[in-house]
Amino acid sequence: MTTTVGTDFARVTDRDKTSGARAEASGRTGQIADGLVMLEEANARSERAEECWPITELLRVKGELLPLRGAPGATALAEEHFR
Numbered sequence: 220m221t222t223t224v225g226t227d228f229a230r231v232t233d234r235d236k237t238s239g240a241r242a243e244a245s246g247r248t249g250q251i252a253d254g255l256v257m258l259e260e261a262n263a264r265s266e267r268a269e270e271c272w273p274i275t276e277l278l279r280v281k282g283e284l285l286p287l288r289g290a291p292g293a294t295a296l297a298e299e300h301f302r
Contacts, residue, residue, distance in 0.1 A: 238273070239280045246284040254284050 238261035245254035258281045265273050282300030285293045 239276045242277075243280045243283065246280075246287055251284050251287050255281065258284070 238257055242254035242257040242261075245251070245257065258277050262274060262277050265271065265277070278300045282297045285297035285300070287293075
């Protein structure tokens with residue numbers, strides 16, 4: 220018998236396996252804001268499902284994208300995601 224939790228877990232893990240790569244690709248094509256939104260959504264899904272394994276990769280990609288925005292203090296903020 221498959222429970223709702225098992226189904227939700229499958230959807231979260233399948234989607235979040237590629238979320239970091241998709242967000243990173245968005246950043247490389249200049250769609251940094253879109254990539255950051257994808258990362259936030261993937262992070263929220265992971266937290267709701269209580270699955271923390273994708274979060275480190277999502278934070279790594281976020282740390283790579285933040286300086287690309289060129290905002291003041293973006294580099295310092297990005298460095299926090301690598302600690």
